[in-house]
Amino acid sequence: MRVVLPAGTTETALIDGISAAGASPELMAHTPSADAEILEYGEPTTAPLTPVSPSGCPTPAAITRAVREVVGFDVTVVDAGLTEPTGAATVDLDIDPGTDVRTPTAVPDADAIYDRAHGFGASLPEDDLLIGETVPGGTTTALGVLTALGEPATVSSSLPENPVERKRRVVDEGLAASDLEAGDCDGAPMEAVRAVGDPVQPTVAGITAGALESGAEVTLAGGTQMVAVAALLRHAGVDAALSIATTSFVADAAGDLETTCERLDCELTVTDPGFDRRDHTAMERYCAGEAKEGVAMGGTLSLVPDGKMAALRDRVETVCSRLGIDADGSPKEETGSNTTE
Amino acid sequence: MRVVLPAGTTETALIDGISAAGASPELMAHTPSADAEILEYGEPTTAPLTPVSPSGCPTPAAITRAVREVVGFDVTVVDAGLTEPTGAATVDLDIDPGTDVRTPTAVPDADAIYDRAHGFGASLPEDDLLIGETVPGGTTTALGVLTALGEPATVSSSLPENPVERKRRVVDEGLAASDLEAGDCDGAPMEAVRAVGDPVQPTVAGITAGALESGAEVTLAGGTQMVAVAALLRHAGVDAALSIATTSFVADAAGDLETTCERLDCELTVTDPGFDRRDHTAMERYCAGEAKEGVAMGGTLSLVPDGKMAALRDRVETVCSRLGIDADGSPKEETGSNTTE
Numbered sequence: 062m063r064v065v066l067p068a069g070t071t072e073t074a075l076i077d078g079i080s081a082a083g084a085s086p087e088l089m090a091h092t093p094s095a096d097a098e099i100l101e102y103g104e105p106t107t108a109p110l111t112p113v114s115p116s117g118c119p120t121p122a123a124i125t126r127a128v129r130e131v132v133g134f135d136v137t138v139v140d141a142g143l144t145e146p147t148g149a150a151t152v153d154l155d156i157d158p159g160t161d162v163r164t165p166t167a168v169p170d171a172d173a174i175y176d177r178a179h180g181f182g183a184s185l186p187e188d189d190l191l192i193g194e195t196v197p198g199g200t201t202t203a204l205g206v207l208t209a210l211g212e213p214a215t216v217s218s219s220l221p222e223n224p225v226e227r228k229r230r231v232v233d234e235g236l237a238a239s240d241l242e243a244g245d246c247d248g249a250p251m252e253a254v255r256a257v258g259d260p261v262q263p264t265v266a267g268i269t270a271g272a273l274e275s276g277a278e279v280t281l282a283g284g285t286q287m288v289a290v291a292a293l294l295r296h297a298g299v300d301a302a303l304s305i306a307t308t309s310f311v312a313d314a315a316g317d318l319e320t321t322c323e324r325l326d327c328e329l330t331v332t333d334p335g336f337d338r339r340d341h342t343a344m345e346r347y348c349a350g351e352a353k354e355g356v357a358m359g360g361t362l363s364l365v366p367d368g369k370m371a372a373l374r375d376r377v378e379t380v381c382s383r384l385g386i387d388a389d390g391s392p393k394e395e396t397g398s399n400t401t402e
Numbered sequence: 403m404r405v406v407l408p409a410g411t412t413e414t415a416l417i418d419g420i421s422a423a424g425a426s427p428e429l430m431a432h433t434p435s436a437d438a439e440i441l442e443y444g445e446p447t448t449a450p451l452t453p454v455s456p457s458g459c460p461t462p463a464a465i466t467r468a469v470r471e472v473v474g475f476d477v478t479v480v481d482a483g484l485t486e487p488t489g490a491a492t493v494d495l496d497i498d499p500g501t502d503v504r505t506p507t508a509v510p511d512a513d514a515i516y517d518r519a520h521g522f523g524a525s526l527p528e529d530d531l532l533i534g535e536t537v538p539g540g541t542t543t544a545l546g547v548l549t550a551l552g553e554p555a556t557v558s559s560s561l562p563e564n565p566v567e568r569k570r571r572v573v574d575e576g577l578a579a580s581d582l583e584a585g586d587c588d589g590a591p592m593e594a595v596r597a598v599g600d601p602v603q604p605t606v607a608g609i610t611a612g613a614l615e616s617g618a619e620v621t622l623a624g625g626t627q628m629v630a631v632a633a634l635l636r637h638a639g640v641d642a643a644l645s646i647a648t649t650s651f652v653a654d655a656a657g658d659l660e661t662t663c664e665r666l667d668c669e670l671t672v673t674d675p676g677f678d679r680r681d682h683t684a685m686e687r688y689c690a691g692e693a694k695e696g697v698a699m700g701g702t703l704s705l706v707p708d709g710k711m712a713a714l715r716d717r718v719e720t721v722c723s724r725l726g727i728d729a730d731g732s733p734k735e736e737t738g739s740n741t742t743e
Contacts, residue, residue, distance in 0.1 A: 101478075106525035133474075137442075137491050148525050150478050150491035184447035184489050 062364070063135045063187045064125075064282070064357055065268060066100060067178075067194055068093035068151070069142030071159030071167065071259035074198030078227050080219075093195040094147035096122035096356050097138045100129065104383055107148035111384045118346030119386050121358035122195070124334070127376040128361040131369055134191075139181070139268070141174075141196070142260035154178060159259040162205050162235035171254040171263045178267025183275045190272050191306070191364075193282040193357025196261040203289035205232045205257030211244030212292045213321065216285040217311050221350035232257060250293040262286075266293045273301040280304040280330075282360020284311030284353065288318070291325045302328070307359035309333035310347055332362040339374050341388045343381045403705070404476045404528045405466075405623070405698055406609060407441060408519075408535055409434035409492070410483030412500030412508065412600035415539030419568050421560075434536040435488035437463035437697050438479040441470065445724055448489035452725045459687030460727050462699035463536070465675070468717040469702040472710055475532075480522070480609070482515075482537070483601035495519060500600040503546050503576035512595040512604045519608025524616045531613050532647070532705075534623040534698025537602040542569045544630035546598030549573050552585030553633045554662065557626040558652050562691040573598060591634040603627075607634045614642040621645040621671075623701020625652030625694065629659070632666045643669070648700035650674035651688055673703040680715050682729045684722045 070090055074080040080089065088110055095108035099122040105111055112120035129136070140151040142158040154177045159168050168174070182190075196202075200216045204225075207214040218224065236242060239256035246253035254263050269279045269290070281287035284307040291303055305327045312318050312331040322329040336344035346352065365373050378388065411431055415421040421430065429451055436449035440463040446452055453461035470477070481492040483499040495518045500509050509515070523531075537543075541557045545566075548555035559565065577583060580597035587594035595604050610620045610631070622628035625648040632644055646668045653659050653672040663670040677685035687693065706714050719729065 102527055104527055106527065107521075139491075146494075148493065148522060150480075150493045152489065152491045153487075153494070180448075181489060186443055186445055186447065 062189045062191065063137060063185065064361060065137050065139060065190055065192045066097065066357060067139040067141035067261045067264040067268070068097050069156065069158065069196045069259065069261040069264070070144045071196060071198050071202055072161040073159065073167070073201055073231070073259065076161065076231055078224055079201050079231065080198045089197050090144040092120065092197050094143055094145045096120055096195040097147045097149035097151065099123060099126050100136055100356065101138065101149040103380065107146065113386060114346065114351060116346055116351065117342040117386060118351040119343050119381060119384060121352055121355035123343070123380050123384055124358045124377055125356045125361050127373060127380045128365055130380070131373050131376050132364050134361070134364065139264060141264035152181060154181060154264065156260050156264060162202060162231060162257040163238050165238050166255055167235065168254050168258050168260050168263065171251040171258065174260055175251055175263040175267040178264045179271035182268035182271025185272060185277065187277060189278050191280045191282045191357060191360045192265050192268055193360060194261050194265055194286055195356045196259055199259060199261065199286045201228045201231055202257065202259035202262065203286045204228050205235055206253040206262060206289050207292055208232050208243045209236060209241060209246040209253035209257050210250065210292050210296050211247045215317060217314055217353055219352045248296055250296040254293065262290055262293060265290045266297070270294060270297065270299050273299065280306050280360050282306055282357035283355065284308070284359065288321055288325065291327050295325055304328040304330065306330040306332065306363045308354050308362060310350065310353040311359065314350060314353065330363050332359060334362050334373060335370055336374065341378055343386055344374065344377060403530045403532065404478060404526065405702060406478050406480060406531055406533045407438065407698060408480040408482035408602045408605040408609070409438050410497065410499065410537045410600065410602040410605070411485045412537060412539050412543060413502040414500065414508070414542055414572070414600065417502065417572055419565055420542050420572065421539045430538050431485040433461065433538050435484055435486045437461055437536040438488045438490035438492065440464060440467050441477055441697065442479065442490040444721065448487065454727060455687065455692060457687055457692065458683040458727060459692040460684050460722060460725060462693055462696035464684070464721050464725055465699045465718055466697045466702050468714060468721045469706055471721070472714050472717050473705050475702070475705065480605060482605035493522060495522060495605065497601050497605060503543060503598040504572060504579050506579050507596055508576065509595050509599050509601050509604065512592040512599065515601060516592055516604040516608040519605045520612035523609035523612025526613055526618065528618060530619050532621045532623045532698060532701045533606055533609055534701060535602050535606055535627055536697045537600055540600060540602065540627045542572055543598065543600040543603065544627045545569050546573045546576055547594040547603060547630050548633055549584045550577060550582060550587040550594035550598050551591065551633050551637050552588045556658060558655055558694055560693050589637055591637040595634065603631055603634060606631045607638070611635060611638065611640050614640065621647050621701050623647050623698035624696065625700065629662055629666070632668050636666055645669040645671065647671040647673070647704045649695050649703060651691065651694040652700065655691060655694065671704050673700060675703050675714060676711055677715065682719055684727055685715065685718060
């Protein structure tokens with residue numbers, strides 16, 4: 062089992078109110094780079110911050126790292142358009158950051174990214190892959206491609222109150238800037254990404270398609286962003302078995318996730334890490350609907366055997382403490398303030 | 403425990419008779435990229451060959467990977483001047499391949515590489531690091547910096563018959579091209595690298611110095627190339643405790659290794675993997691003095707508990723079989739022919 066984490070950025074995240082509530086754009090660009098370091102080393106090493114929301118909710122990378130410390134798995138981070146440097150080792154597929162979906166072209170070389178990612182996915186010898194993502198603004202670009210593909214478009218949010226109307230306006234502007242209407246990219250998935258997507262989407266889709274073709278089983282580790290990837294794959298004619306594994310936090314908020322997965326012929330696994338059993342701010346914030354998912358969190362939680370879920374919660378406390386997040390929610394001074402969605 | 407593997411190239415390896423007996427220069431440039439993939443994924447994924455000598459001796463990466471499959475450890479590959487792409491994730495420190503030591507400047511930005519590597523080493527949170535290398539031509543550049551520093555210069559070889567006179571002539575030419583004589587770089591280690599070294603040396607030295615400064619214990623995993631790095635560190639004024647861990651194959655061939663390590667105030671660990679107990683070409687070739695060391699092989703072998711050395715030998719057979727190397731020494735057609743030193 063290998064966990065592959067494409068990590069990237071899109072200028073779409075800089076749109077006011079879309080992502081990173083309360084954080085400066087400068088800090089937000091560091092989030093995927095910091096996530097990669099947390100997953101790889103257990104803490105940020107060169108990134109200037111630990112992504113933590115103002116209310117004390119840590120990045121899902123903290124939870125995924127805790128799972129890694131409990132069950133153990135190999136990790137490969139793919140640079141899917143990072144803006145800021147990372148101290149984590151990354152696979153270089155020559156992918157640039159994405160531009161604002163409201164411009165005519167959000168991901169100019171979506172096709173080429175898909176092809177290179179396909180080659181990389183096909184090259185991996187593992188029989189089982191779990192593929193996640195970290196890209197601030199990713200639920201908006203997910204809404205973008207689902208709309209462009211003509212798929213029923215509901216997306217989740219890292220905020221308890223999903224700014225979905227704002228996202229829809231951004232996507233409508235993005236489609237208009239690309240001379241497209243909803244559904245115009247039916248059967249042309251990379252056209253959808255090119256117009257209103259982000260560079261992480263063709264990376265995840267390409268790796269998945271390549272790995273499936275070489276006989277691996279692939280689990281898409283995430284929520285509505287992985288629904289968008291699954292839709293891209295189905296519109297690309299990929300008809301192999303696909304699984305999506307996410308958290309109970311996403312499943313509770315996105316009521317029709319099961320129906321959506323059925324329509325896309327995806328098996329759905331939902332894992333509840335039992336965070337409500339702990340009196341710890343980080344876990345409380347997840348129960349309150351913050352963050353919900355990301356950095357392969359839901360997929361890796363599905364690897365935790367039932368008998369080890371309490372140990373996982375212990376480990377979440379350990380990782381949070383290492384990241385300077387106290388049980389009572391006072392982030393230490395050196396942690397940044399940054400929520401992405 | 404984390405194993406860090408700086409992987410790079412120098413045009414010095416292209417000098418006739420220095421390295422890669424029997425292999426084309428085009429294939430040799432792929433060796434460190436393939437080594438990184440073997441260590442990370444268990445086999446080459448995008449590199450066009452498995453580095454295997456004409457007599458059936460596999461790259462030390464195969465042995466290091468077998469150790470990893472037996473004892474388990476985290477790996478971080480650092481791009482220390484790769485020429486060819488690799489499918490392995492790598493830390494990007496903006497390091498270029500080295501040029502031929504017979505030109506006036508072999509590593510133009512040796513100082514800057516050392517500084518960036520220092521920052522990376524200091525950023526790692528681990529208490530224990532084991533640092534290896536893979537760079538074709540590396541024993542010649544080791545001889546180069548040892549000579550420039552004025553240190554007693556004996557180096558090992560991946561060949562049973564060490565072409566040491568040829569290496570000395572190359573180093574003498576290199577010093578002359580840089581207007582230097584033996585010993586001229588005493589106390590100026592990066593001058594030595596700049597003139598007659600390779601980019602992997604300042605990378606290993608910098609990571610080591612940075613990690614030592616932040617309180618980690620560091621083991622240099624290798625033979626005479628790591629003696630050169632230890633000399634660079636001592637000439638840079640680094641006086642912290644240093645260890646070198648290598649194979650019995652190097653120790654048997656480089657008779658004064660213990661004295662050298664004492665002079666550099668380095669603890670020496672030598673591990674004999676007991677390959678003479680197996681009737682398998684790969685292990686027989688190591689016993690005959692081929693390859694000897696590289697890709698952190700000796701250092702990682704020191705992690706194998708005595709009770710697991712037989713399991714390690716079993717695993718070497720498994721990895722070799724996966725790489726297409728039969729017990730009777732017939733490499734399958736798709737494996738390349740490539741020995742480096």
